[in-house]
Amino acid sequence: MAEAPRTSEARRDAVFGRWVVFSPARSRRPTDLKSHAPANPSPAAAGGGGEGAPKPSCPFCYGRESECAPEIFRVPAPPDASPWRIRVIENLYPALRRDAEPPAPEEEGEPTPGERAVVGFGFHDVVIETPRHDVRLWDLDAAGVGDVLLAYSRRVRQLMEHPAVKYVQVFKNHGASAGASMAHSHSQMLGTPFVPPSVTTRLNCMKEVFERFGKCSLCEFQSKDILVSETDNFSAIVPFAASYPFEIWIIPRHHSSYFHEIDKDTALDLGSLLRTMLAKLSKQLNDLPFNFMIHSAPFGVSTSCLPYTHWFLQIVPQLSVIGGFEIGSGCYINPVFPEDAAKILRELDC
Amino acid sequence: MAEAPRTSEARRDAVFGRWVVFSPARSRRPTDLKSHAPANPSPAAAGGGGEGAPKPSCPFCYGRESECAPEIFRVPAPPDASPWRIRVIENLYPALRRDAEPPAPEEEGEPTPGERAVVGFGFHDVVIETPRHDVRLWDLDAAGVGDVLLAYSRRVRQLMEHPAVKYVQVFKNHGASAGASMAHSHSQMLGTPFVPPSVTTRLNCMKEVFERFGKCSLCEFQSKDILVSETDNFSAIVPFAASYPFEIWIIPRHHSSYFHEIDKDTALDLGSLLRTMLAKLSKQLNDLPFNFMIHSAPFGVSTSCLPYTHWFLQIVPQLSVIGGFEIGSGCYINPVFPEDAAKILRELDC
Ligand SMILES: Nc1ncnc2c1ncn2[C@@H]1O[C@H](COP(=O)(O)OP(=O)(O)O[C@H]2O[C@H](CO)[C@@H](O)[C@H](O)[C@H]2O)[C@@H](O)[C@H]1O
Ligand SMILES: Nc1ncnc2c1ncn2[C@@H]1O[C@H](COP(=O)(O)OP(=O)(O)O[C@H]2O[C@H](CO)[C@@H](O)[C@H](O)[C@H]2O)[C@@H](O)[C@H]1O
Numbered sequence: 001m002a003e004a005p006r007t008s009e010a011r012r013d014a015v016f017g018r019w020v021v022f023s024p025a026r027s028r029r030p031t032d033l034k035s036h037a038p039a040n041p042s043p044a045a046a047g048g049g050g051e052g053a054p055k056p057s058c059p060f061c062y063g064r065e066s067e068c069a070p071e072i073f074r075v076p077a078p079p080d081a082s083p084w085r086i087r088v089i090e091n092l093y094p095a096l097r098r099d100a101e102p103p104a105p106e107e108e109g110e111p112t113p114g115e116r117a118v119v120g121f122g123f124h125d126v127v128i129e130t131p132r133h134d135v136r137l138w139d140l141d142a143a144g145v146g147d148v149l150l151a152y153s154r155r156v157r158q159l160m161e162h163p164a165v166k167y168v169q170v171f172k173n174h175g176a177s178a179g180a181s182m183a184h185s186h187s188q189m190l191g192t193p194f195v196p197p198s199v200t201t202r203l204n205c206m207k208e209v210f211e212r213f214g215k216c217s218l219c220e221f222q223s224k225d226i227l228v229s230e231t232d233n234f235s236a237i238v239p240f241a242a243s244y245p246f247e248i249w250i251i252p253r254h255h256s257s258y259f260h261e262i263d264k265d266t267a268l269d270l271g272s273l274l275r276t277m278l279a280k281l282s283k284q285l286n287d288l289p290f291n292f293m294i295h296s297a298p299f300g301v302s303t304s305c306l307p308y309t310h311w312f313l314q315i316v317p318q319l320s321v322i323g324g325f326e327i328g329s330g331c332y333i334n335p336v337f338p339e340d341a342a343k344i345l346r347e348l349d350c
Numbered sequence: 351m352a353e354a355p356r357t358s359e360a361r362r363d364a365v366f367g368r369w370v371v372f373s374p375a376r377s378r379r380p381t382d383l384k385s386h387a388p389a390n391p392s393p394a395a396a397g398g399g400g401e402g403a404p405k406p407s408c409p410f411c412y413g414r415e416s417e418c419a420p421e422i423f424r425v426p427a428p429p430d431a432s433p434w435r436i437r438v439i440e441n442l443y444p445a446l447r448r449d450a451e452p453p454a455p456e457e458e459g460e461p462t463p464g465e466r467a468v469v470g471f472g473f474h475d476v477v478i479e480t481p482r483h484d485v486r487l488w489d490l491d492a493a494g495v496g497d498v499l500l501a502y503s504r505r506v507r508q509l510m511e512h513p514a515v516k517y518v519q520v521f522k523n524h525g526a527s528a529g530a531s532m533a534h535s536h537s538q539m540l541g542t543p544f545v546p547p548s549v550t551t552r553l554n555c556m557k558e559v560f561e562r563f564g565k566c567s568l569c570e571f572q573s574k575d576i577l578v579s580e581t582d583n584f585s586a587i588v589p590f591a592a593s594y595p596f597e598i599w600i601i602p603r604h605h606s607s608y609f610h611e612i613d614k615d616t617a618l619d620l621g622s623l624l625r626t627m628l629a630k631l632s633k634q635l636n637d638l639p640f641n642f643m644i645h646s647a648p649f650g651v652s653t654s655c656l657p658y659t660h661w662f663l664q665i666v667p668q669l670s671v672i673g674g675f676e677i678g679s680g681c682y683i684n685p686v687f688p689e690d691a692a693k694i695l696r697e698l699d700c
Pocket of ligand 1: 059067068069089090091092093094126172173178179180181182183187188379380670671672673674675676683
């Protein structure tokens with residue numbers, strides 16, 4: 001820690017084309033407002049901490065299945081244990097509705113130039129990752145986490161069959177300041193009738209890189225300094241232009257466009273790496289709220305796009321509050337250099 | 351309130367090209383995590399509330415000017431009052447540094463395909479909107495708010511003279527969960543050596559609309575239902591595809607690309623409307639944390655872009671927490687339809 005402090009640097013990433021400002025000095029600024037950053041979350045805010053007793057009122061707990069929206073499928077447990085290990089269910093308060101009329105393929109009823117409104121058709125599902133209220137995702141073993149990933153991919157493949165579904169966003173919220181309303185370990189997915197804006201931006205940016213350099217943005221990275229850990233099939237890095245402090249990307253080492261094509265062995269390998277990364281973050285950041293998101297290719301992109309679309313899993317710890325600069329400009333200020341975060345995470349035993 | 355509940359709808363806006371999912375049913379979902387939404391902020395979290403006594407340790411207060419980073423300019427007060435009304439100063443913990451070497455105009459040292467790093471050159475300033483700790487921006491009169499806007503525009507014009515500054519993001523954070531670290535009423539601006547990602551996206555989207563329809567996205571809007579208030583020069587609306595509940599845009603009624611070209615009378619008119627909108631939001635949402643951002647055109651865009659770039663001011667109350675769906679997809683879930691929010695705000699006396 002006796003090294004000379006780094007000065008500010010601006011970096012642009014090769015996946016979203018985002019500029020990020022790295023400014024270690026920013027972390028020294030004072031505050032006279034309480035609860036500024038959620039850096040030391042209360043046990044309640046941290047959500048579903050390991051010590052919590054099973055909550056009698058939680059509909060995601062084993063034995064309360066009837067209080068949930070309908071089940072889509074379950075992953076059974078070995079006999080003599082609880083009857084299920086994972087349940088994929090409908091969201092009881094869906095943002096998009098499976099019973100709405102899907103928009104006609106080329107419906108272009110734009111009320112005002114450029115604006116568009118369509119009925120809220122889509123699928124909004126919840127993945128209950130464990131029957132137990134007091135178990136966090138990274139408390140499961142590698143195979144357990146792998147099975148959750150396989151449940152995601154199975155459900156994505158089902159949704160892909162629906163002609164009006166253009167994309168499925170898989171994501172997890174852990175802890176109140178990461179948006180979670182339920183403490184019981186779970187994730188969600190939303191199948192949308194449009195390609196979401198960030199997906200379009202990502203594909204455009206990766207295409208530009210491919211056209212200029214003849215290379216996929218995620219197939220190689222120069223610097224070992226940002227590497228946290230590697231397995232046969234995946235690299236975990238703190239990306240070169242991370243928007244958030246201690247952000248992690250888990251990237252398949254071999255080019256692959258679609259997450260949902262993952263096979264059993266690869267899912268086990270990813271399960272093991274994801275488990276380790278979440279354990280490291282939890283240890284380093286004191287069970288901080290976080291989100292993770294899977295970034296895949298939209299369904300039915302032309303085969304000419306496949307060489308530059310490469311799926312990955314992004315983990316975002318909620319260390320800093322987003323302010324007007326970020327909302328307005330889409331550009332983030334990150335006080336922690338990726339190389340420094342990667343070194344800390346690399347050296348952490350988990 | 352006896353109307354049939356609306357069902358979900360997805361809308362795309364004509365400025366950022368963002369899809370937003372409107373889902374009133376979402377607001378009924380339960381939570382077993384405390385402090386989920388910052389809907390009822392504590393006085394500390396709400397930041398700088400009207401009742402707070404002047405804080406002896408606040409460097410933004412009158413009399414403590416020597417504890418601040420250097421002053422750039424001040425707006426003097428009439429004799430026999432405090433010697434200033436507004437101060438524009440350097441940020442003591444700048445994200446970008448004015449003393450760094452500006453990047454060479456065409457420096458393209460990309461270490462890895464598509465990635466880029468430049469030194470953290472730029473300007474990061476703070477606008478202290480009042481010498482008094484217990485005064486909020488909307489406690490000033492219309493002329494006082496207008497003068498703050500004129501201070502922004504004067505500083506933007508100064509920064510524009512620097513050949514390496516490509517954009518200036520003007521923004522305000524109010525309250526802890528909107529990111530503010532200082533309670534004393536202030537705003538900030540960052541002059542960046544690159545065009546920020548959201549600005550590029552906005553220009554591309556507005557260009558597309560212009561090419562398809564021959565119209566600027568912001569010069570007309572069809573529906574009176576989303577109008578909150580109007581003055582000679584500005585309309586305040588809840589945008590058709592608002593990303594956030596009770597989001598407001600204040601838009602010049604006559605086409606204008608650059609905020610910084612605003613004149614004194616127009617600034618007074620805007621000051622009066624901005625004041626009213628902030629007072630309405632504060633009344634309706636109980637002094638909730640919020641951000642506002644000014645969206646203008648980058649410096650030196652070609653004149654062919656001017657017909658479709660139209661500046662506006664966006665106000666975002668921090669009612670809901672961003673979760674993994676929003677971070678991953680760039681698509682927002684908003685439980686409040688713009689027409690409903692606009693009606694409530696329109697009918698509120700302020
Ligand atoms: N009995 C039951 N059966 C089935 N489903 C049930 C249920 N009871 C509750 N649910 C659903 O379970 C989900 C739990 O999800 P999370 O805790 O991850 O966050 P939530 O979706 O509430 O919102 C967060 O994530 C979204 C998306 O990122 C953001 O829009 C939002 O602001 C943020 O708070 C909720 O969507 C809820 O509707
Ligand atoms: N004595 C002094 N003289 C001069 N300046 C002083 C000073 N003491 C403090 N300052 C500066 O005053 C500013 C106050 O700004 P705000 O309260 O609006 O939010 P802040 O910039 O801290 O971060 C919020 O906004 C940014 C940008 O949106 C987000 O990155 C961040 O996460 C969020 O918390 C700080 O930037 C601070 O550096």
